[in-house]
Amino acid sequence: MAMTMTQKILAAHAGLPSVKAGDLIEAGLDKVLGNDVTTPPAIKVFEKMGVDQVYDKDRICLVPDHFTPNKDIKSAELSKCVRCFAAEQKLSHYYELGEKGMGIEHVILPDNGIVFPGDVVIGADSHTCTYGALGAFSTGVGSTDLACAMASGQTWFKVPEAIRVNLTGKPGRYVTGKDIILHLIGMIGVDGALYKSLEFCGDGIKYLSMDQRLTICNMAIECGGKNGIFPVDDITIDYIKGTNPERFSESDYKIYEADDDAEYIRTIDIDLSEVPLTLALPHLPSNTRRAEDVKDMLIDQVVIGSCTNGRWEDMVMAADIFKGHHVRKGVRCIVIPGSMKVYRKCLDEGLLAIFDDAGCIISTPTCGPCLGGHMGILAAGERCVSTTNRNFVGRMGHVDSEVILSGVPVACASAIMGRVAVPEEI
Amino acid sequence: MKVQGKVFKYGNNVDTDVIIPARYLNSADPEHLKQHCMEDIDPAFAGNVKTGDIMVADKNFGCGSSREHAPIAIKASGISLVIAADFARIFYRNAINIGLPIMECPEASAAIRSGDQVEADFDSGIIRNLTTNEEFKAKPFPEFIKRIIDEGGLVNYTKSKLKGGI
Numbered sequence: 015m016a017m018t019m020t021q022k023i024l025a026a027h028a029g030l031p032s033v034k035a036g037d038l039i040e041a042g043l044d045k046v047l048g049n050d051v052t053t054p055p056a057i058k059v060f061e062k063m064g065v066d067q068v069y070d071k072d073r074i075c076l077v078p079d080h081f082t083p084n085k086d087i088k089s090a091e092l093s094k095c096v097r098c099f100a101a102e103q104k105l106s107h108y109y110e111l112g113e114k115g116m117g118i119e120h121v122i123l124p125d126n127g128i129v130f131p132g133d134v135v136i137g138a139d140s141h142t143c144t145y146g147a148l149g150a151f152s153t154g155v156g157s158t159d160l161a162c163a164m165a166s167g168q169t170w171f172k173v174p175e176a177i178r179v180n181l182t183g184k185p186g187r188y189v190t191g192k193d194i195i196l197h198l199i200g201m202i203g204v205d206g207a208l209y210k211s212l213e214f215c216g217d218g219i220k221y222l223s224m225d226q227r228l229t230i231c232n233m234a235i236e237c238g239g240k241n242g243i244f245p246v247d248d249i250t251i252d253y254i255k256g257t258n259p260e261r262f263s264e265s266d267y268k269i270y271e272a273d274d275d276a277e278y279i280r281t282i283d284i285d286l287s288e289v290p291l292t293l294a295l296p297h298l299p300s301n302t303r304r305a306e307d308v309k310d311m312l313i314d315q316v317v318i319g320s321c322t323n324g325r326w327e328d329m330v331m332a333a334d335i336f337k338g339h340h341v342r343k344g345v346r347c348i349v350i351p352g353s354m355k356v357y358r359k360c361l362d363e364g365l366l367a368i369f370d371d372a373g374c375i376i377s378t379p380t381c382g383p384c385l386g387g388h389m390g391i392l393a394a395g396e397r398c399v400s401t402t403n404r405n406f407v408g409r410m411g412h413v414d415s416e417v418i419l420s421g422v423p424v425a426c427a428s429a430i431m432g433r434v435a436v437p438e439e440i
Numbered sequence: 441m442k443v444q445g446k447v448f449k450y451g452n453n454v455d456t457d458v459i460i461p462a463r464y465l466n467s468a469d470p471e472h473l474k475q476h477c478m479e480d481i482d483p484a485f486a487g488n489v490k491t492g493d494i495m496v497a498d499k500n501f502g503c504g505s506s507r508e509h510a511p512i513a514i515k516a517s518g519i520s521l522v523i524a525a526d527f528a529r530i531f532y533r534n535a536i537n538i539g540l541p542i543m544e545c546p547e548a549s550a551a552i553r554s555g556d557q558v559e560a561d562f563d564s565g566i567i568r569n570l571t572t573n574e575e576f577k578a579k580p581f582p583e584f585i586k587r588i589i590d591e592g593g594l595v596n597y598t599k600s601k602l603k604g605g606i
Contacts, residue, residue, distance in 0.1 A: 038584040055468040055508055063599055081466060088466035140506040140530055156508035156534035157468075162598040170584065204453055205500035209529050238500060240529060298453065385462040385505070406457040406504060408480040 016273040018176040019243055020211040023151040023270050027134045035175040035277070043073070044150075045107075045129060046163045047137030049119055049381075050078035052156070054095045056138060059161035068103050069167035075107035075128060075137075076100050077119040080381045082111055085388035117353025117379040120144040120321035124228060125353060127258020131246045132268030136160070136169055141321050141403065143234045146243035147227035149250055149269065153241050174240045176211040177202075178278040181218035183287035188437045190331070191226030192323060192401065192421035193292040195233040198284065200292065200302030208238035210279070213272060215245060218286045224253040225327035232322045233403055236299040245271065291436050293399070293420040297407050305424045305436050315398040316347040316429040317410075318422060319377070320384045323401035324352025326359055328422045333365040335426035335437055336372035342432030348390045350377040374429075386410050392417075399428040441562045443520035443541070444570075445493040448478075448485060449554040454497050455504035456531065460513040468509055470516035477513040491518035494560070496552045498524065502531025511540040521560055523567060523578070525549040536585060537594040543567065543578035551576070 015032040017025065025033040027041035048056055053076055068074050076096050081089035100108035107128065109116040115126050120141050123129050131149035135142065140154035155169065163169045179198065199206070212234050214227075222230070227244050234242030244250070246269045255262050291305040318324075318332050329351055341347040349369050351357040357379060360366045369376055375390075382389035384402035392398055392411030397418065400410065405417035418434065427435040457480070464476045478485035495514065501524035502510060511534045514522065522535070525546040535542045541562060548567045552558060556571040565578040581589065591597040 038582060051462075051465050052506065052508070055512075058468075059595055063595055065602065086466060092466065138506055138508075140504065142506075154506040154530050156506050156530060156537060158508060158537035158594050159533060162594050166598055166602060170588075172582075204503055205526075205528070208500065208526065238503065238528060385457075387462060391463075404455075404457065404504060406455045408461050409457050413480045 016275040016277065018211060018213055018276045018278070019245065019270050019272040020151055020176060020213065020241060021173055023132060023134060024171060024173055033173045035173050037173040038170060039173060040168050040170050041134055043136055043163055043167055043169060044133040045073050045075055045135040046160065047075045047077070047119060047123065047135065047139065047142060048160050049080050049139055050082060050089070050092045050096055051080045052138035052160060054092045055157035056160040056164065057095060057099050059158050060164055063161065063165055065165040068164045071104050072106045074105050074164055075123060076105060077109050077122065078111070079118045079379070080385065081387045082380055083378065112354070114354055117355065118321045118324055118381060120232060121324055121352035121356065124148060125257055125355060127254065127261060130254055130261060130267035131250060132270055136163055140235045141232050143239065143241045144228055144232040144321065146231040146234065146241050147224060148254065149244060149246035151241055151243065154235060172209070174209055174211045175279045176213050177207055178281040179212055179214045180281055180283045181214060181216040181286055182283065183218050183285040184221045185286040185289060188291060188423040189289050190421040190423065191222060191229035194284070194286065194289055195230045196292040196294050196299065196302050196419060197289045198282070199233065199237045199300050201282065202237050204236060204298055204300045205238040207234065209240055212239045212242040214242065219244060219247070221286065223327060224249055225325040228325065229322055233299070236403060291421065291424050293418050293424060293434070294405055295418055296405050296416040299403070299405060299419060305420065305434060308434050311397065311418070311434040313345060313399050313428055313433055314396040315390060315392065316345060316425050317350070317383050317390055317398060317400040317402060318348070318425050319350025319352060320381065320402040321352065322403045323422055324350055324356065324379070326356050328401065329356060329360050329365055331422045332426050333368045335423055335440060336374070337368050339372055339430045339440060341373040341429045345429055345432050347374045347429040348377060348383065349374045350382060351379055353379050383410055399425050399434060401425050442559060443492060443494070444557065444559040445520055446490070447552055447554055447556045447558050448489065448493060448495050449552060450481070450495070450497040452498040453500045453503050456502055456507050456510040457504055459502065459510040460507065465507060465509055470512050473509055473513035474516035477517045486517065489517045489519065492520045493518060494558050495519050495522045496549055498549050499526055501527050503528040506530045508534045508538060511535045511538050515540040523548050536588060539593050545576050545578040548576035548578070
């Protein structure tokens with residue numbers, strides 16, 4: 015039976031020779047992830063279940079990143095709950111604020127070499143689908159699923175149907191992974207891949223670095239996808255060699271490839287050379303426009319960061335545009351490096367000075383404003399261009415505020431111009 | 441098992457940020473969450489909802505984040521059932537896992553209006569609009585999901601499994 019890449023990974027982890035779309039299977043989990051919002055309810059369920067120990071203390075990753083450094087007393091209690099549980103269970107992948115490996119969960123799991131090709135990962139965070147960029151299967155679940163997975167090391171999946179996304183051509187200047195995924199979501203809608211895999215392929219992927227692929231897979235959920243996944247190629251191998259040389263040298267990973275005759279319910283062709291600088295207007299990620307076409311929209315704030323766009327390449331792109339320029343008076347521009355490693359590299363290589371000279375606010379790694387937590391909440395009537403992943407009603411603050419989603423170059427140009435802008439204007 | 445109640449009707453793509461805004465996720469206490477349920481699209485909901493009432497929506501209900509706080513907030517509000525044309529997948533899992541009854545039925549979601557009295561039978565999947573005298577049939581749950589529901593939710597299912605019962 016021919017299988018997609020996702021189906022092959024799931025079959026192997028369920029101990030089955032093959033699976034087909036619609037099968038309900040129970041699969042073993044290589045990593046299980048939770049954060050400061052979703053883990054405390056999971057810990058309650060875990061305790062109620064009467065289980066003493068997690069299935070494997072080296073496979074549970076807990077990352078307090080959403081409301082940290084804690085924004086109020088209640089969120090401090092959430093973090094404390096996670097911290098105590100991690101200590102009791104002697105978890106090796108608990109990340110405390112300020113530690114070298116700390117940061118936003120979906121930035122640090124790939125970057126610390128915790129996820130490798132062929133792994134199956136679930137996380138109580140919808141953007142867990144990010145790791146498909148590495149050729150792994152990963153998807154988001156809720157807190158009860160997290161609790162049961164921490165106890166048993168397994169979870170159930172419905173084997174998904176797949177959409178093949180065939181990427182050809184070379185992206186234009188300033189066109190990033192963010193523009194590509196927004197373009198795709200605009201084509202198929204916020205439920206266009208509901209319950210399905212997005213399997214990326216084609217000649218164009220050789221032009222997409224790992225950071226760009228991580229951004230693309232990160233937002234698979236924004237069109238309802240169960241996962242997004244890239245084939246493993248030289249770019250993947252070079253990346254994992256760097257993130258975890260020890261695991262790499264043990265060959266502790268597996269490359270899965272889709273069968274030539276695998277079944278896809280649909281193929282979408284995207285010529286990357288024709289993808290414009292794209293943004294999503296309020297209040298859905300599918301409400302996409304060419305940035306060029308909405309340049310009259312005035313803005314109050316810009317956010318550069320998040321699990322979607324807080325990686326090293328994002329910071330480099332931002333610094334390239336901000337160098338020698340200044341954020342427009344009346345606009346606040348908040349830059350949030352996605353991890354302590356990214357932050358430190360920005361410090362060592364002079365990027366923080368460029369941001370500071372440009373009049374940006376520089377934050378410690380946190381999800382913060384992306385979900386309206388803290389560090390940049392919007393007032394009624396305010397508008398923000400943001401490199402984050404959602405622009406739902408009230409997402410970044412007041413119910414009458416607006417979020418426009420974009421890639422890093424458009425966000426930086428907009429901060430400098432005080433309105434939606436494209437980098438060519440700078 | 442049957443439920444009956446007055447309908448609160450919403451549209452397409454009701455996301456988890458409007459079901460329970462993230463600014464309230466600093467506590468997972470159901471009593472806290474229910475006070476803010478649907479606040480950003482229907483500020484009157486929390487004050488008007490009565491135990492047993494039914495929520496009906498169109499496509500892709502519960503899209504967005506993985507927060508289990510969303511079905512918990514709806515359940516704590518007293519809602520006895522959510523009917524939608526279809527559900528976002530993480531919300532679907534979470535609802536099953538925490539015991540919030542859900543039914544997928546595009547026909548019912550298209551026809552039922554706010555304020556209608558609706559009755560639903562979980563065993564037969566029959567949804568009856570008592571206001572208009574219309575009847576609909578929901579999609580049945582897959583066998584595996586039924587097993588989880590029959591075990592009393594994923595927690596009990598996992599417990600039995602760890603004990604070697606399944």
